[in-house]
Amino acid sequence: AQSVTQPDIHITVSEGASLELRCNYSYGATPYLFWYVQSPGQGLQLLLKYFSGDTLVQGIKGFEAEFKRSQSSFNLRKPSVHWSDAAEYFCAVGSQKVTFGTGTKLQVIP
Amino acid sequence: KAGVTQTPRYLIKTRGQQVTLSCSPISGHRSVSWYQQTPGQGLQFLFEYFSETQRNKGNFPGRFSGRQFSNSRSEMNVSTLELGDSALYLCASSSGLAGILQETQYFGPGTRLLVL
Numbered sequence: 001a002q003s004v005t006q007p008d009i010h011i012t013v014s015e016g017a018s019l020e021l022r023c024n025y026s027y028g029a030t031p032y033l034f035w036y037v038q039s040p041g042q043g044l045q046l047l048l049k050y051f052s053g054d055t056l057v058q059g060i061k062g063f064e065a066e067f068k069r070s071q072s073s074f075n076l077r078k079p080s081v082h083w084s085d086a087a088e089y090f091c092a093v094g095s096q097k098v099t100f101g102t103g104t105k106l107q108v109i110p
Numbered sequence: 111k112a113g114v115t116q117t118p119r120y121l122i123k124t125r126g127q128q129v130t131l132s133c134s135p136i137s138g139h140r141s142v143s144w145y146q147q148t149p150g151q152g153l154q155f156l157f158e159y160f161s162e163t164q165r166n167k168g169n170f171p172g173r174f175s176g177r178q179f180s181n182s183r184s185e186m187n188v189s190t191l192e193l194g195d196s197a198l199y200l201c202a203s204s205s206g207l208a209g210i211l212q213e214t215q216y217f218g219p220g221t222r223l224l225v226l
Contacts, residue, residue, distance in 0.1 A: 032211045043217030094211040100153035
């Protein structure tokens with residue numbers, strides 16, 4: 001069975017600092033991998049996804065993620081965080097259906 | 111283009127009642143998926159409808175059902191409500207031609223259901 005682990009429940013970063021959100025997945029082959037963002041009171045928005053090809057994926061809002069097969073990881077990064085990035089971030093894995101991680105809440109301090 | 115709309119946005123029911131939630135997809139989208147989000151279980155896939163047919167299903171009891179109309183609007187029904195059904199119910203739409211994994215899903219703001 002596929003599963004996703006987001007080990008950090010809550011992360012606080014200063015505005016302008018870099019960000020890395022961790023995601024580890026469990027699946028026999030290479031699944032579809034996704035990162036979503038959910039702002040308070042909003043639905044989810046897709047940041048980026050990976051299935052094959054270049055292991056460094058560029059997404060919207062300046063985010064990128066790197067797929068590392070050897071580590072079963074798909075970490076999300078952003079070089080400089082803005083206050084508007086404060087939200088909850090979900091990693092997800094999909095083969096026939098999508099399984100979401102438990103989410104990481106990002107707080108941005110000025 | 112208008113986004114995905116969900117009605118109602120908030121709902122309070124009591125145990126044993128049933129509830130129907132509605133989702134209108136983005137114009138032209140034929141796939142609608144439903145998700146349940148709770149603090150305890152997180153985000154879980156309920157089911158997907160495409161062209162009025164259920165195409166995929168998650169691991170939820172039969173009390174959770176859905177349907178899709180010819181205009182692609184979808185409804186989700188939960189019968190015999192339990193306290194644990196309190197959640198944010200999200201729907202997402204996509205074109206449906208390639209499947210929800212290959213396509214970008216656009217989410218609505220959700221319906222928050224409280225069961226007392």
